[in-house]
Amino acid sequence: MDIHDLPYRLKSARRKKRLVKDAFDKKLIELDKQRWKLRCQIRELPPIPLEKPYQSGYIRYFILRSDIARSDKAEFYQNLLNKINVKWWHHDKSFKKKKRRKGKYLYSEKEQKLREFDPEEFHSAKLNLSDAEKRCFYLKEIWDARRQCWKPTYAFTEQWRFVLVIRPHIIYTAKQIDEVLEQQLSAINKFIDWNNHWPRIRKLKDQTNNRWDWDFYEFPKYINEFKNKPKYTSKEAYLDH
Template sequence: MGILEDNIAMGESSIYSKNQLRIRTKRRRKRTSIEARDKKLIRLYKEEKELRKRKYNLPMIDLSPPIQKGYKRFFVVREDVKRSKMGSFYENLLQKINTFQYSSTKIFKKKAKRKGKKVLVDIEQKLSVIYPHELKKLKLDERQLNCFEYKIVLEVLGKTIREKHFYEFKEPWRYVLRIRPNMIDKVKAFDSELEQRIAELDTILYENHKNNGRLIKMKGWSRYIYKNQERCINPLKNKSLNQIIKDFE
């Protein structure tokens, strides 16, 4: 019995030593390194997501005194309309369709080419249109909705054409533009260490194309794929010069 027990013990120890000293194949080593890299990317992505959440939740700080940052332009009710019986009605409606534009100067202009020359042209500003899915959120009553005209416009995006449905205000003349200083009385708190770490993670995850591509594949994010576009086929491709000349004869 003693000899049998010794042989069994020796067999177990030899199996243990073989498993302990087993050499991983090249394929296994490569797979392990890829898995380790993927785990690191996911860990960094979760960290970046959490840091952005912390940045978003930073409190607002009051500025005393407020500072001016350029100018803003917006719509107000015209004076004669404001003095009429419907003045309050159109003021309440304006809160739902008003738009704001900002500029460093009082002159709201932009550069544009006209006959080969760069000139300053006025920046167009209109009242906001209302899309069907916004009706419930804006809580427009029947009287307010009657002030709008339902329109369907064909929108061209490359070679894709789609219909755009919206409600447009019928009487924009009731409102006029006003320019006022853009005063800022509150700013978001700034954390320099938080911003630095977010910038480092953005460089690793998104500016590195290899890491970004791998992260997109693991998370299942969609890429910009343009479908329903006709491919431009070159009729002269894979043809010799003599064959091209014969085709044109």
């Protein structure tokens, strides 16, 4: 059958370029999906037990106080501690950080606190806090230096029930390495990095590149009192509206 007998339409030069670009975009999306699958496969590889475990620094975390551990509510507070505990690693047992100030080196210790949650995470099903556990928290506002605004945060009320302990950090297992998966992942990363395709992939995935999600928010220091007041002064007020 001759193509002239059909309602055949030749592609214009512009359409041909568009098809080539669309095909390349589909290739980038497929490479990104393949990269993600390879990373998941590498992450899910079972660890290898070591014949001779070794120590790698120290770890500091919270445990129940001795009198709380012997009380009737020991199981309740232990389950709660498993959700809000914070573990820090340090190469030195003192857990002091070296800091230069006025030409001198000083060693300062950073205060370690329990986990604090924003309202969305606090009420999420992933955290899975019971009503009795939620009553152990109080709502406070902390200053967010990055966004230059106050944000609500839920913090544990009775932190005195837990004490900090420092224990040696012992390594018992090693990460398993699959050379085939590593080579495939390295080849994809090299192709994307060397050709600078990350901005295009972010755009195809509708991810922000150089954009801030708080476009509707105005910094307090930039607010002019003589102008009209902003409609929304925080992200929470915008969401409630």
